[in-house]
Amino acid sequence: MSGREVRTAMDSPSTDLDFNNSFAKAQQLSGVSLSSFLATLSTSLALFSLEVLVFFAIRGRFPEIYASTPETPTNKPTKSIATWYTDFVRFERDRGHLDRYFFQRYVRTLLLIFLPAALLITPVLLPTNYINGKAAKLGVSGIDTLGWSNVGLDHSDRYWVHLILAFLFIAHVCWILWNELASYVAIRQNSPSTALRTMLVDAIPGCWMDEGRLASQFSVFPGKITAISFNRDFRPLSRLVSQRDALARSLESAETRYIREMVTSARKRGGKPSIRRDLIRPPAPSRNLRGLLAWLEQERVDTILYYRRELRRVTEEIELKRSTPENFLQLPSAFITFEDPLAAHMACQTVIHTNPGYMTPRTLPTSVDDIVWDNVCITWWERNVRTVALNVVIVALAMLCVVPVALIGLLSQIIYLTRALEWLRWVDRLPEWSLGLFQGVLPPVLLAVLVKAFSAALQHLVRKQGFLLCFLFLQTTLVVSLSAGLTSIANEVASGRSLTATLAKNLPKASNYFLSYVLLQALSVGANSLLRIDRLVARLFLTPVFDKTVTQKLVRQKGTDIQWGVFLPVYTNLACIGFLYAIISPIILPFQVLVFALFWAIYSSSSIILTERDSGGLFYPKALNHLFAGLYLMECSLTALFFLARDSQGEAACTAQACLMALAIPLTAVYHHLVRKAFNPLLIFSPTTIGDTLPFRSVKPFTFEPRALTSASVIRIPKDDLGIGSNEAAQLREALKSTPVLEDEATITSSGRITLLK
Structure with missing residues (x-):
């Protein structure tokens, strides 16, 4: 198209009209x-x-959504302009x-x-x-x-x-x-926070991976060191804990489903519950074709009994490994607890090692939730x-x-x-x-x-x-x-x-x-x-x-x-x-x-x-x-x-x-x-x-331990009017031994609806 044709097209009445309408x-x-x-x-x-x-x-x-937390008098609604201004x-x-x-x-x-x-x-x-x-x-x-x-x-x-x-x-x-x-x-x-006295230090060099040698490096700070705890690679234990938690949730789900079916069946049969428990085929022993074929040939077993047995087995294995934490790989990081809080604050701000990357970072965590435990085992270059x-x-x-x-x-x-x-x-x-x-x-x-x-x-x-x-x-x-x-x-x-x-x-x-x-x-x-x-x-x-x-x-x-x-x-x-x-x-x-x-x-x-x-x-x-x-x-x-x-x-x-x-x-x-x-x-x-x-010099220092060492699975069973839940809870306590079983946090109605009590 030539320049004249382009000019003519642009100057056409319809174009001008559209332009004027749009501009207006x-x-x-x-x-x-x-x-x-x-x-x-x-x-x-x-x-x-x-x-x-x-x-x-x-x-x-x-009320469980909009329940108010206790407020101090300074947080109460103001009653005058003067008090509002002061607040x-x-x-x-x-x-x-x-x-x-x-x-x-x-x-x-x-x-x-x-x-x-x-x-x-x-x-x-x-x-x-x-x-x-x-x-x-x-x-x-x-x-x-x-x-x-x-x-x-x-x-x-x-x-x-x-x-x-x-x-x-x-x-x-x-x-x-x-x-x-x-x-x-x-x-x-x-x-x-001024009384925090436990320091987390990473990237400790190999020559300092000893409590005595590490303590000597911090002896220049006021007071003394009350505890040194080297971190260990608890990832194998963490995997067992995750497996235990999954089994506990599956067992609780199976128990709750059984109780719900029993109470609803009793309502329909005039107070005489009659229901068979679910059956489950245990997992395959291996993930290859032979394991799959063996899994297909396995007999189905009682779901609740299977989960009880597996949960007890995994829990006992966890307790055994927890009793010997020294068997886990020691990591180049540690928690160091000082007697004087100022020593911890000073140690975090002092250059400790001559080589870059070592003995860093140094932090004062306020709670266990501040620590990403999976990152404790990585090196400074990672x-x-x-x-x-x-x-x-x-x-x-x-x-x-x-x-x-x-x-x-x-x-x-x-x-x-x-x-x-x-x-x-x-x-x-x-x-x-x-x-x-x-x-x-x-x-x-x-x-x-x-x-x-x-x-x-x-x-x-x-x-x-x-x-x-x-x-x-x-x-x-x-x-x-x-x-x-x-x-x-x-x-x-x-x-x-x-x-x-x-x-x-x-x-x-x-x-x-x-x-x-x-x-x-x-x-x-x-x-x-x-x-x-x-x-x-x-x-x-x-x-x-x-x-x-x-x-x-x-x-x-x-x-x-x-x-x-x-x-x-x-x-x-x-x-x-x-x-x-x-x-x-x-x-x-x-x-x-x-x-x-x-x-x-x-x-x-x-x-x-x-x-x-x-x-x-x-x-x-x-x-x-x-x-x-x-x-x-x-x-x-x-x-x-x-x-x-x-x-x-x-x-x-x-x-x-x-x-x-x-x-x-x-x-x-x-x-x-x-x-x-x-x-x-x-x-x-x-x-x-x-x-x-310091107003908090007497505050007891925190104990920093990974969840793999301290957590416990809890199984919660709802109560019912027929006592089915209480009976199942008693059987669980007998079968699981060390696993807590609670039955006072919820009730289940005859229609199968669960209501929380707290």
Whole structure:
């Protein structure tokens, strides 16, 4: 096709009509239009209200889900504004469980950051951006008229206000973070963690694999060493324990099924139960063809008797191996218990060996759950190889998510795509309310589903915090921000408009998408936490279908403990989004205040935070340091936007502001370095100055033993009116000897339904 033919095709009446319709629609719905925003707000509020109503309606019917934990008087609902203010500002809460305490404090910290900013920045910048702005005649309408992109071309001097407020916001955040880190150090140094005196050390050289030689290396520290316990390779024993647990669950299932059939049969026969027990063919002696043929020829045996016999055999084998732990391979790692807690803290911070990799890492675990026992037996170079391989897998997984995340960002600006893609022209004919759902509700929902899937995959790879936040920050913030503005930028540049002016006008429009995202996340996460939707679904649907034994019901009712590495990054990412758009789109600040005020109201009760383990709040300083990422991105974005700002003559209007904002980036980095240098040595370990004032010097040290040495399988039998369960429990105790058998935790009705008693 020639150039003339191309020109003619582009200038055809139908093309002009389509372009005008699309442009008019885009003008009406620039960025995420008011209708999109209202659609998101109404949908989120409707779902939130529904979940809250359901919570108040059913919480009395499910006390096992919504039972409150005992609260101290400081956690009771406040009765006046004065007491509420004292509770919020001074935060005088019970510190018995530091993980709960510091999560509540983290939500309070984010609220303290955004509340003053919303009171100062929003009232100043909204009229600054709106009055005498570009407005619809230059392609800015809807919510965009309240943001950066609406500043009038003849009023570029107003950007000085943005610069000053940006500096004030950065200083405010830095001040808050310093104070919170100082408070964390003060609280932690007066907590039981200061009395930890058992150190785990890995990669011990072969010449030190003796208690006497190893103790001599730590004799320079105050006090004496009270115990040294070398770890051993208990993996063969762990496999036996897993086999024992599987047999115990199978036996409990067979016993429960037999009791259920007996009681239901008795109801049908007028109190005379009559039922045959299940039969089972024992496993094949080998996995080859000969073993399979032998298995097919075997006689079926009583299922319950078979599992009883196998469980007793495996249990006796476990007890025999436990009685001689010295027969297991000794590993180059050990637990060293000091008499003085300060000696343990000093040993963890001292260089012990001259060769790299040896005697590292050295940690002070707070509980047995902090230790991944399968990793105790690996060498230092194996640990490094695993770390590199894991990082490669996670990065590759995150890169695969770039395309769907970018498509979600494009979906939030779908009205602009109709000008570039012929097959999307049908979008122009949709009513405004449906476009609002397309652009405002659907993208945040899809993004939330994608993040949930990624976090679920990540939990199978790592157990520590850090990777998920990187994914959230890069994908949901950066990629979405760029892709959301890409469509409008490409269309306007193709129409012959200036690239710099187009970038300055359209890049801030991505902020409107995050209004929808923040609202949807806040209301959905808040309502789900209040309603405990995962446990409710498990109680109503999963338990009746899948849980047939007492143990299965107890495990389901208890639920899973909070994984801080998955739970906390969601809130950090929401805060970073607020940092990024605090100046670009100040309307987001009041919504951030509402979001974190909602979280504060929900999580102010410790019973909402479902966790039993207590790491001493170790996630708190890490989360505070992660907030600096939001500051860096904010400063880089403002620097770029200042450079892109143009006046009515098309000339650069904010070079001075851009240079000053660019200077803030290294200054923030220097401040961040000073913060880490000042606080990092104090975050985990205790200084020697508190040695004489330790309030927990008499705390008994923990005993760290792997589960393979300490665990025991428990068989739970439900009680019934006919005494069948009690009879089976007595037979089990006689047959199994050392295996605990409980019958006081549940009952079974004549219809076969199991009800927990606790």
